[in-house]
Every structure is written in structure tokens, then in C-alpha cells.
Amino acid sequence: MSVAEDDSRAGGPDPYDGRLRRQAAVALVLLGLATVVAAALTTPWRVLTGGPPDPDRDFTVAQIARAQAFDAAVSLSSYLSLAITLVFAGVLVATPFGAHVLARLKGPWWLRVILGVVVLTAIVELLRWPLGVWAETLMRDYGLSTQDWGSWTADRLKNLAVEVFLTSLMLVALVALARKVRRWWIPAAAGAFALTVAASFVYPVVFEPLFNDFTSMRQGPLRTNLMAMAERDGVPVEDVLVADASRRTTALNAYVSGFGATRRIVVYDTLLRAPQPEVELVVAHELGHAKKDDVLHGTLIGGLGAALGAILLYLVFGALRRRTGVTSVADPRAVGAVMGLMTLGSLLMSPAQNLISRHIEARADVHALDLTRDPATFVAMQRRLAVTNISDLSPDAMEYLLYASHPSSPERIAMARAWAKLNGVPVP
Numbered sequence: 252m253s254v255a256e257d258d259s260r261a262g263g264p265d266p267y268d269g270r271l272r273r274q275a276a277v278a279l280v281l282l283g284l285a286t287v288v289a290a291a292l293t294t295p296w297r298v299l300t301g302g303p304p305d306p307d308r309d310f311t312v313a314q315i316a317r318a319q320a321f322d323a324a325v326s327l328s329s330y331l332s333l334a335i336t337l338v339f340a341g342v343l344v345a346t347p348f349g350a351h352v353l354a355r356l357k358g359p360w361w362l363r364v365i366l367g368v369v370v371l372t373a374i375v376e377l378l379r380w381p382l383g384v385w386a387e388t389l390m391r392d393y394g395l396s397t398q399d400w401g402s403w404t405a406d407r408l409k410n411l412a413v414e415v416f417l418t419s420l421m422l423v424a425l426v427a428l429a430r431k432v433r434r435w436w437i438p439a440a441a442g443a444f445a446l447t448v449a450a451s452f453v454y455p456v457v458f459e460p461l462f463n464d465f466t467s468m469r470q471g472p473l474r475t476n477l478m479a480m481a482e483r484d485g486v487p488v489e490d491v492l493v494a495d496a497s498r499r500t501t502a503l504n505a506y507v508s509g510f511g512a513t514r515r516i517v518v519y520d521t522l523l524r525a526p527q528p529e530v531e532l533v534v535a536h537e538l539g540h541a542k543k544d545d546v547l548h549g550t551l552i553g554g555l556g557a558a559l560g561a562i563l564l565y566l567v568f569g570a571l572r573r574r575t576g577v578t579s580v581a582d583p584r585a586v587g588a589v590m591g592l593m594t595l596g597s598l599l600m601s602p603a604q605n606l607i608s609r610h611i612e613a614r615a616d617v618h619a620l621d622l623t624r625d626p627a628t629f630v631a632m633q634r635r636l637a638v639t640n641i642s643d644l645s646p647d648a649m650e651y652l653l654y655a656s657h658p659s660s661p662e663r664i665a666m667a668r669a670w671a672k673l674n675g676v677p678v679p
């Protein structure tokens with residue numbers, strides 16, 4: 252087959268000779284150490300911690316029971332979905348399935364790469380689709396979702412389109428490099444870092460508008476108070492945006508995204524129904540993220556992680572050649588194995604990401620308390636968020652590891668009480 256011929260020559264006689272592998276391994280260790288040190292130094296490990304979380308103190312028996320029932324129902328569908336993702340990635344990495352699928356595609360190599368991403372993404376998405384329908388049905392039963400099936404499907408397809416676009420971009424670049432350069436891991440690592448930073452920078456202006464409309468918060472006492480609070484905090488904020496989240500959910504949320512010229516503070520329109528002091532506390536938390544440049548730091552560390560992934564891919568791919576039936580990343584049929592490795596890599600990284608994230612979230616909470624000096628409203632806001640969003644009030648160890656990007660609401664409330672004690676403010 253002509254593909255096999257030109258691929259065997261791409262990237263030199265043997266892209267996996269010992270010297271090249273050693274160089275990549277040294278780079279992996281050095282960059283790995285640099286990433287760990289950067290993450291360790293920028294993570295606020297010693298934020299104020301509260302006493303043991305105590306859901307019974309702040310939530311009624313009915314609220315706790317409802318949260319537990321919702322968690323039990325939703326966890327099952329998310330664990331099953333995770334299992335499908337893992338098994339499919341395992342098949343791509345450990346069998347020639349991906350190569351067989353790609354071998355059926357026709358056209359120039361870059362087109363086969365893109366079609367390969369589309370086909371493999373479509374297969375795993377079809378397998379997960381019924382679980383998505385089930386999860387959405389649960390969200391509606393519990394009153395969390397406000398979508399109909401048309402808009403739910405449109406959301407899901409748009410998400411897939413974004414995923415396919417970014418993955419194709421990465422893989423076309425990767426295969427192109429591997430076809431030209433023997434030490435392709437060097438430009439691939441640099442490219443992975445650059446793409447991560449660029450994607451995070453443009454995310455608020457390119458991708459978020461695909462899913463929501465954003466408008467400036469209208470003039471009034473709330474906006475005036477929020478801008479005054481940002482001013483007092485020394486965080487330059489030109490605008491607070493309101494997202495039309497109510498078209499999708501009843502959940503309450505706010506977030507900061509982007510950095511530099513694209514940085515924005517966004518509140519869900521659903522949140523605006525809460526009492527004004529509680530909205531101010533939510534925004535005070537977001538100002539904490541803005542002030543500490545949490546998005547930028549997270550992006551840079553994510554970029555280092557992506558660069559590490561590119562080097563690791565170079566080193567690991569050689570060991571998989573016999574199993575996947577593909578000799579080199581220069582071969583478009585490698586797309587399946589590369590996608591499988593990327594999925595496994597990002598899943599393996601998520602407990603570390605969540606661990607770092609929980610500390611950063613705790614720091615933003617302390618910032619909100621320092622700024623407002625109002626732990627009573629903080630506790631009221633946490634209760635409202637937890638009850639409205641039907642948050643898991645006592646996540647088990649596995650949920651904490653895999654999904655908890657924030658401390659649980661009872662943990663956040665306990666921290667606010669510790670803050671009050673420490674600062675001589677009445678403990679709510």
C-alpha cells in the first residue's frame with residue numbers, strides 16, 4: 252500500500268533509535284520537574300481551612316435526602332459514561348481498531364486525519380449518547396434543566412464540533428511535523444503549549460458565544476455596587492456580563508474566563524434573582540480569581556502539561572507500535588492511538604487538576620470574605636447555591652478525586668465560620 256511506503260520513510264530511517272529516545276526522555280524529566288515546581292509554587296496550599304464539614308447544621312433532612320438521591324442517580328450515568336470513554340480509549344491504544352477505521356478513509360493524508368477524528372469521535376459519542384439522554388432526563392425531573400430536546404441536541408453537537416475542530420487542528424499539525432522532522436516532539440511540545448494558551452485566550456470571544464448570549468449588566472444599584480467593589484479591591488473591571496444561562500438551566504453560577512484583553516467576569520442571569528448582597532459575594536469570589544490571575548496561571552500550567560503530553564506521546568507511541576499496527580505518528584492511521592492516549596492522559600491528570608483547583612477556589616472564598624467581611628451572607632449564599640444546584644453535600648472519595656473542582660458547600664461554610672472566628676466577626 253502506498254501509504255505504508257511513504258510513511259515508513261517519513262521521519263528518517265528509524266524515528267525510535269536509542270539516542271533520540273534518550274534525548275526526549277531527558278526533556279520529559281526536566282519539563283516534568285519544571286511543571287511540578289510551577290504548579291507547587293503557584294498553588295495556595297495553606298489557605299485557611301475550616302472545621303469538619305457538617306451538612307446537618309445548615310441543610311434540612313429533606314434537602315440532604317434530595318441531594319443524595321440526585322447524586323446517586325446522576326453518578327451512575329456519569330460513571331458509565333466514564334467507563335465507555337476509558338474502554339474506547341483503551342481499545343484505540345491497545346488494538347489495531349483505530350488503524351482499521353482510518354485505513355478505510357480516502358484522500359490526502361490531512362483529510363484522512365480530519366475524517367478519522369470525526370469518525371472516531373462520532374463512534375464514542377454514539378455509545379455515550381443514551382447516557383446523556385438519561386442524565387438530561389434526570390436533570391429535568393429535578394427541575395435543573397430548562398431545555399427541550401432540540402436545544403439540548405444542538406448544544407451537544409456544538410460541543411462536539413468544538414472538540415473535533417481543536418483535536419483535528421492538533422492532529423493535522425502533529426502528523427505534519429512527524430512527516431518532516433525526526434525530533435518532532437520538540438516543535439510538537441512547543442505547539443501544544445502555544446495552542447493551549449491561544450485557545451484559553453480566545454475562548455471567551457470565540458467559543459463561549461456559541462453557547463450563550465452575553466449582555467452588559469444593566470445600570471442600577473447592583474451594577475454600581477459591583478463596580479465600586481471591584482474598584483475598592485483594586486481589580487480593573489470594565490464590565491460585568493450576564494449570560495442567558497436560564498435558556499439551559501436553573502442552576503446559579505458565575506465565573507471568570509480569558510486573560511489580558513479577553514478577561515471577563517460573567518454571572519448567570521439565574522443568579523440575579525438572588526438577594527443583592529449574595530450576588531455581591533459571588534462576584535467578590537470572582538474578583539479573587541481575577542486579582543490573582545488564576546485563569547492565566549492555570550492556562551500556563553495546562554500548557555506545560557500539554558507540552559509534556561507531546562513528549563510522552565513520542566516516547567510511548569513506539570511501545571504501542573505492535574499492538575496498534577501503526578509504525579509512526581507520521582502515518583495518518585496513528586490518529587486513533589494518539590486520540591486514545593490523549594484521552595487517557597487528560598483523565599489521569601484530572602485528580603491533580605481538581606486538587607489544585609480546590610485550593611485556588613478556597614483562596615477566592617477567603618478573598619470574598621476579606622473584601623466583604625460578611626460571613627453570614629457568605630453562608631446564606633452557599634446554602635442557596637447548594638440547594639438550587641442540588642450540589643453533592645458529602646462527596647465520597649472517588650467523586651472528590653474525579654469531579655470536585657471546588658470544596659463542597661459544607662466545607663466552604665465551615666471555612667467561613669473559621670474566618671469569622673479568626674477575624675472577630677459574629678460566627679453565623
Ligand SMILES: [Zn+2]
Pocket residue numbers: 536537540612615
Ligand atoms: Zn471560583
